[in-house]
Amino acid sequence: AQSVTQPDIHITVSEGASLELRCNYSYGATPYLFWYVQSPGQGLQLLLKYFSGDTLVQGIKGFEAEFKRSQSSFNLRKPSVHWSDAAEYFCAVGALNTGFQKLVFGTGTRLLVSP
């Protein structure tokens, strides 16, 4: 069975500092990995996804993520955080044989940005 672990419930980062959010997955076949962001009072929005190819994936809003098969990780990074990045971030894994319609989400990491 697929599973996703986001070990950090909360992270606080100073504005302008770099950010890394951790995600570890468990899946027996080729993982298809996603990062979503949820701003307060909003639904989730896709930041980026990894299907195959280059293990460093670029997304929207200046985010990137690196797939490391040996570590079963798909960590999200941003070189310089803005106050508007304060939100909750969800990592998810999907399977090709379900058409990616049964994503398994992590519990999320809430990002707080300090001035």
Place this chain on the structure above:
Amino acid sequence: ETGVTQTPRHLVMGMTNKKSLKCEQHLGHNAMYWYKQSAKKPLELMFVYNFKEQTENNSVPSRFSPECPNSSHLFLHLHTLQPEDSALYLCASSQVGTGGELFFGEGSRLTVL
């Protein structure tokens, strides 16, 4: 209107009430979903509809009854709910075969008294 719209945004109901949540997508997608989001828990997939046909029921109690009259509209009918059903219910849509991106509505915050 654009995107995925959910109404109502907030709903308070008693355990004996019957209410419905509505979702409408304006993206031309052919798949729609209901998710439940509770504090400190992963998003839980409840139902999936492809081309108006239900293709997934993730062991959801029968007090939740989905309805998908067409590819643009999705309802979640609620009856005799329990306090533990209080959560944010998110609707999403996607285009099957295009790589899995889900487009979410803002959610309906349900409180069961």
